[in-house]
Every structure is written in structure tokens, then in C-alpha cells.
Amino acid sequence: MSRQPRAARSRPLTRDARGPASWRCVHCHAEVDAAAPGTEHRNHCPHCLWSRHVDIEPGDRASDCLASMEPIAITVRKGGEWVLIHRCNGCGELHTNRTAGDDSPLLLLQIAIRPLAQPPFPLELLGRMLGSEPS
Numbered sequence: 001m002s003r004q005p006r007a008a009r010s011r012p013l014t015r016d017a018r019g020p021a022s023w024r025c026v027h028c029h030a031e032v033d034a035a036a037p038g039t040e041h042r043n044h045c046p047h048c049l050w051s052r053h054v055d056i057e058p059g060d061r062a063s064d065c066l067a068s069m070e071p072i073a074i075t076v077r078k079g080g081e082w083v084l085i086h087r088c089n090g091c092g093e094l095h096t097n098r099t100a101g102d103d104s105p106l107l108l109l110q111i112a113i114r115p116l117a118q119p120p121f122p123l124e125l126l127g128r129m130l131g132s133e134p135s
């Protein structure tokens with residue numbers, strides 16, 4: 001275990017900067033504070049929700065991929081916690097990440113309703129399945 005000198009903080013995006021106080025978003029280039037409400041280590045940008053493939057296990061910074069990860073879906077855990085699903089643009093791996101208290105609510109909602117906005121079947125089928133014929 002080697003400790004990084006404090007100066008490493010001024011070199012964002014270097015993979016040896018373990019546990020920096022902040023990092024720069026790969027997608028919107030915002031400077032992101034590593035401390036996030038409601039989660040132990042922030043792994044995605046609260047402004048655009050994109051992430052970066054730096055972890056193999058959450059928080060280990062052990063991946064060599066380092067490609068950007070797109071937020072593609074939201075799932076719900078027991079108890080109602082929302083979890084983001086990220087897909088890596090480099091290797092295609094899927095990661096699940098807890099949402100943070102300051103993630104953009106509008107963007108989270110946009111991702112959550114995306115499949116409802118584009119149903120793969122006609123919506124009137126749903127009415128028939130529920131026994132209420134559309135008049």
C-alpha cells in the first residue's frame with residue numbers, strides 16, 4: 001500500500017491517484033467532489049450521471065479499461081432504493097451503482113421513463129389485457 005502525495009490531487013484522471021478529493025467528469029467535464037451524500041464513494045457525475053470504468057469491485061480502482069460508462073437504465077432494490085446501470089463504452093461491461101443524494105433528479109427520471117416512452121408494442125394491447133376495451 002503506497003500513499004499518494006497530496007500533489008496528486010492536481011493531476012486529475014491519472015489512475016494512480018487513489019482516492020482523490022475530486023475528479024473530472026469524462027462526459028460533461030465538470031469537477032466532481034468525490035464525497036457524495038448517501039453513498040461511500042461517488043462513482044458517477046451528479047450532473048450528467050456518466051461514470052468511468054475504473055473499478056472491478058466497487059471502489060477498488062483496479063480496472064485498466066478507463067473508458068467512459070453511459071447511464072442506460074435504472075432499477076429498484078428492495079426498500080425502494082434506485083440503482084443506476086452503467087454500460088462501458090470501451091468493453092461493454094455493465095455495472096450497477098447506487099444513486100447519490102445530489103444526482104440530477106430530472107436526468108434520473110429521464111432514464112427511468114425511457115422504456116415507457118418507447119414501448120415495443122401498441123399501448124392499446126395493455127387495455128385489452130386488463131379487460132378494459134378502448135371505446
Ligand SMILES: [Zn+2]
Pocket residue numbers: 025026027028029030045046047048049050
Ligand atoms: Zn458529468
Ligand SMILES: [Zn+2]
Pocket residue numbers: 053065066067088089090091092093
Ligand atoms: Zn470498460
